[in-house]
Amino acid sequence: MSIYKVIGRPSAGSLIAEFLLTEAKQKYEFKFISPEECNETEFLKLQPFGKIPVLVCPDGNSIFETMAITTHLIEKFPQLAPPKDSYKRDLQWQYLSLMGTSIYLAYHRQFYTRYYAPEEVSKEVGKLASDQREIGYSYLEKALCPYLLGDKPMAVDFYLFMITRWDPNIKFLLEDKPKLSEFIKNMKIHDAVVSVLNSHK
Ligand SMILES: N[C@@H](CCC(=O)N[C@@H](CS)C(=O)NCC(=O)O)C(=O)O
Known part of the structure; x- marks a missing residue:
């Protein structure tokens, strides 16, 4: 098969x-x-x-x-997701879209500035991208309870965990985000996460 x-x-x-x-x-x-x-x-x-x-x-x-x-x-x-026709399902698409179109892309703008602007302004592009991510992360910080859709990690949580792993200054990102800090701690010891990350060691 x-x-x-x-x-x-x-x-x-x-x-x-x-x-x-x-x-x-x-x-x-x-x-x-x-x-x-x-x-x-x-x-x-x-x-x-x-x-x-x-x-x-x-x-x-x-x-x-x-x-x-x-x-x-x-x-x-x-x-991996809340039931169809539930509001949590709508929120799941909202959070996924926010992360996929804003936060993920803002990492791309920072790490691959050559696609967006001349070399001379790459630092500024990175800073603007980081400011944009902050808006998204601050919003998600308020939504976490302790996962994005309640007390159980779902697909959307794995997405959030993945993008936080790319942050070039995680200490700064988490400074004022106790719920996101706790979320990352919990996701780091999740069986599926541990298994995948170990498979790449
Ligand atoms: N919108 C795409 C973005 C994919 C993306 O930016 N992937 C990065 C790696 S995480 C990449 O391939 N970067 C290489 C490049 O852009 O040249 C998605 O969500 O799959």
Whole structure:
């Protein structure tokens, strides 16, 4: 029987697919891809921007964009999300969209400034990106109780945990965010997180 294949790198956006597949107790293959390979014709057919992650499904179809991958996995494994027609379900999409379109991209703007502005202003671009992330994180800090949708970690929480791992100044980020600090502590010892992170050691 075929299994899912996650194309990515150990601490990149591919983590969300790995966390969710592990939480849903699905076997998957992890395929490491270098930045250079991402620009090869074959990979560009799967992801036109040459970005990771890409999820290849057991039927051979592939999906890119972490939001689309997360949505696919939530639909396949409903235990990862609140029930349909509940307000928590709406909030889940809201939080995921906020993280996928604002916070994730603000990390991209900081780490890949060359895509956005000339080298001379890369520091300023990074600072503006960090200010934008702060708006999102401050909002999520208020929502945490202790996870984003209540007392149980769901797909959306794995997404939040993943993006916090990229922060270049986590101490500063957490300084005024006790709930986010506690959340990260809890997620760090979650079975699925421990298993995925150990698999990359
Ligand atoms: N919107 C995309 C963003 C993906 C993305 O920015 N991936 C990063 C790694 S985490 C990447 O491939 N960066 C390399 C580049 O942009 O050249 C998603 O959510 O999947």
